[in-house]
Amino acid sequence: MNYACPHCGVNLRFKGPIRRPYPGECKFLPTRTYFLCRACETVIVPNGHSVEGSKVIMLPMLIVFAMLQPEFWRWIPATAKNSVAVGLSIIFVACVAYFCWQFHSQTKTWPRWRVANEQELVQLNLKPD
Numbered sequence: 254m255n256y257a258c259p260h261c262g263v264n265l266r267f268k269g270p271i272r273r274p275y276p277g278e279c280k281f282l283p284t285r286t287y288f289l290c291r292a293c294e295t296v297i298v299p300n301g302h303s304v305e306g307s308k309v310i311m312l313p314m315l316i317v318f319a320m321l322q323p324e325f326w327r328w329i330p331a332t333a334k335n336s337v338a339v340g341l342s343i344i345f346v347a348c349v350a351y352f353c354w355q356f357h358s359q360t361k362t363w364p365r366w367r368v369a370n371e372q373e374l375v376q377l378n379l380k381p382d
């Protein structure tokens with residue numbers, strides 16, 4: 254992931270951008286905030302990658318929730334319980350590993366931030382329309 258500011262190129266990975274409340278929001282614990290670059294104060298917005306919205310991570314979560322339910326184990330024969338537990342654990346690890354690999358390989362050079370467009374600036378009352 255490339256954490257550089259899209260306008261000036263300063264790395265925002267560790268300190269991150271400045272967070273400001275939306276116009277009209279309470280200064281203390283606002284519900285909506287926007288981001289400014291620390292160096293050039295350009296309004297920037299998070300640039301999400303499609304992998305971040307991926308549903309691949311749902312299957313391992315479903316497996317964990319199923320395995321935590323006593324009802325799930327009730328309808329599995331006693332002799333097969335160990336193999337089912339091992340099988341589901343392998344599927345769980347494979348799904349998580351696949352997700353991590355996909356995330357790591359596809360977002361290596363992906364920019365974390367992009368400059369806010371006209372519509373987003375108008376929404377913030379930062380630019381007269």
Ligand SMILES: [Zn+2]
Nearest residue numbers: 258261290293
């Ligand atoms: Zn900047």
